[in-house]
Amino acid sequence: DGMNVLLIVVDDLRPVLGCYGDKLVKSPNIDQLASQSIVFSNAYAQQAVCAPSRVSFLTGRRPDTTRLYDFYSYWRVHAGNYSTMPQYFKENGYMTLSVGKVFHPGVSSNYNDDYPYSWSIPPFHPSSEKYENDKTCRGKDGKLYANLVCPVDVSEMPGGTLPDIQSTEEAIRLLNVMKTNKQKFFLAVGYHKPHIPLRYPQEFLKLYPLENITLAPDPWVPEKLPSVAYNPWMDIRQRDDVEALNVSFPYGPLPDDFQRQIRQSYYAAVSYLDRQVGLVLNALDDVGLSNSTIVVFTADHGWSLGEHGEWAKYSNFDVATRVPLMFYVPGMTTSSVSQGKRVFPYVDPFSHVLGLVPQGQSKKVVELVSLFPTLAELAGLRVPPACPETSFHIALCTEGASIVRYFKASEEKVEEEKNVCDDAYRCFNEEPVAFSQYPRPADTPQWNSDKPKLKDIRVMGYSMRTADYRYTVWVRFNPNNFSADFEDVHAGELYMVETDPNQDYNIYNNTSHGYFFKKILG
Numbered sequence: 001d002g003m004n005v006l007l008i009v010v011d012d013l014r015p016v017l018g019c020y021g022d023k024l025v026k027s028p029n030i031d032q033l034a035s036q037s038i039v040f041s042n043a044y045a046q047q048a049v050c051a052p053s054r055v056s057f058l059t060g061r062r063p064d065t066t067r068l069y070d071f072y073s074y075w076r077v078h079a080g081n082y083s084t085m086p087q088y089f090k091e092n093g094y095m096t097l098s099v100g101k102v103f104h105p106g107v108s109s110n111y112n113d114d115y116p117y118s119w120s121i122p123p124f125h126p127s128s129e130k131y132e133n134d135k136t137c138r139g140k141d142g143k144l145y146a147n148l149v150c151p152v153d154v155s156e157m158p159g160g161t162l163p164d165i166q167s168t169e170e171a172i173r174l175l176n177v178m179k180t181n182k183q184k185f186f187l188a189v190g191y192h193k194p195h196i197p198l199r200y201p202q203e204f205l206k207l208y209p210l211e212n213i214t215l216a217p218d219p220w221v222p223e224k225l226p227s228v229a230y231n232p233w234m235d236i237r238q239r240d241d242v243e244a245l246n247v248s249f250p251y252g253p254l255p256d257d258f259q260r261q262i263r264q265s266y267y268a269a270v271s272y273l274d275r276q277v278g279l280v281l282n283a284l285d286d287v288g289l290s291n292s293t294i295v296v297f298t299a300d301h302g303w304s305l306g307e308h309g310e311w312a313k314y315s316n317f318d319v320a321t322r323v324p325l326m327f328y329v330p331g332m333t334t335s336s337v338s339q340g341k342r343v344f345p346y347v348d349p350f351s352h353v354l355g356l357v358p359q360g361q362s363k364k365v366v367e368l369v370s371l372f373p374t375l376a377e378l379a380g381l382r383v384p385p386a387c388p389e390t391s392f393h394i395a396l397c398t399e400g401a402s403i404v405r406y407f408k409a410s411e412e413k414v415e416e417e418k419n420v421c422d423d424a425y426r427c428f429n430e431e432p433v434a435f436s437q438y439p440r441p442a443d444t445p446q447w448n449s450d451k452p453k454l455k456d457i458r459v460m461g462y463s464m465r466t467a468d469y470r471y472t473v474w475v476r477f478n479p480n481n482f483s484a485d486f487e488d489v490h491a492g493e494l495y496m497v498e499t500d501p502n503q504d505y506n507i508y509n510n511t512s513h514g515y516f517f518k519k520i521l522g
Helices: 028-034 050-059 085-091 127-131 163-181 202-207 256-286 368-378 405-411 514-520
Strands: 004-010 038-044 095-100 149-152 185-191 198-201 293-299 322-328 360-367 434-440 459-465 469-478 483-496
Touching: 004 256, 028 256, 028 293, 028 322, 038 405, 038 434, 050 085, 050 368, 085 095, 085 185, 085 368, 095 163, 127 163, 149 202, 149 256, 163 185, 163 256, 185 256, 198 202, 198 256, 202 256, 256 293, 293 368, 322 368, 360 368, 360 405, 360 434, 459 483, 459 514, 469 514, 483 514
Parallel strands: 004 185, 004 293, 038 360, 095 185, 149 198
Antiparallel strands: 038 322, 293 322, 434 459, 459 469, 469 483
């Protein structure tokens, strides 16, 4: 009788959380989860944009295998009929449930969130989601705008609510249903915030007085950044408040005071999200399932907050690719919980909160593509086999290896232990590596550089992150046959973690890259 799974996926959340060492943010409920979990401080998404990242970690395949780099194809038709993580749990007797944004909606999940393959019942979407990009933000003049920075009075919103509030209510309702019908469940809850617009209940602004908000440590475009690597943050420019600033294309910059307002609202949206997570975890306690449910908390990718003169995702930098990732496994990350004892009492983000430290922390570099085999192993299911070199014809296999082997190591603080490489998939001298990639339409920033459609992709930036460096090569890409030509390198980047943690000093041109290049070729 295996464990239930509660998977919480957040849209565009970089690890600005207390449990990741952020001193400004108020995230007491997520920190409380971390205090009972193993926390991975070096976890990375495979592509820093919603649909490709989600299809990648939900299928356990990399973007070159899902062939989804944009929003406009369904992998089962366009690449291969790959089983998904929820589908695998469903086929193993679980009731699988989707609430909010789990798959990216639209053609990339067949307009139905991959139902009925992945889910036992039709996925839930909050009714207020359709107002997300409407003019609901009150400006200084009292008129309504579609702004980027958008603190609101929830009672004035259409329906008197917000999407994430509705998703929380539905998740709690489903937990109560599952309690009574006693079937094992896999419940995925996808939160929208802090995805833009930064629309959240205005009281959360109180947590972040503007005078406490700084600019990014490196708010300028690095001198040696190849132009192909830069993302011009078009989606932000299209919001009414940013458009009014008339910022020059492609490098901006945004005025300092507005940069601080964006950062302030991002933090406020994270605290609003923390409340939602706290309410769901509190409900897990209420229904008595905290000691029989694995909880995973992660995001689809990060989000730049002015670093490198960039905003939004759409790049290979750590700020765009790094995600929070933590696993609560009853009896493994915590001693087993006695019946009736609360593990996740709700904590009010507005009351003073003591900093809680993660139960265990691993600095091992890991990838979201490993989530599928990891969850399978934790739940006691057969771990899907590792994919061969090409796997378009194989329905069930994964391109990431389970990371359960790192759980124990962190506990005993044996960080030096050699990694066991169960599968040979890109595992060099047993040094863990995370691969990310990003497509571009040209070598210089264009209006469609952030989100090129497949037919317009001309360059692919393949990036590898180890404990010591991030190395990226931008190579010619042919969208007609999905081929990358590593003989035709348009630009490169190399950042050393120890001396340049913010990735501001590209030393690609003053380094011989033979060693790195061999590795990225796998």
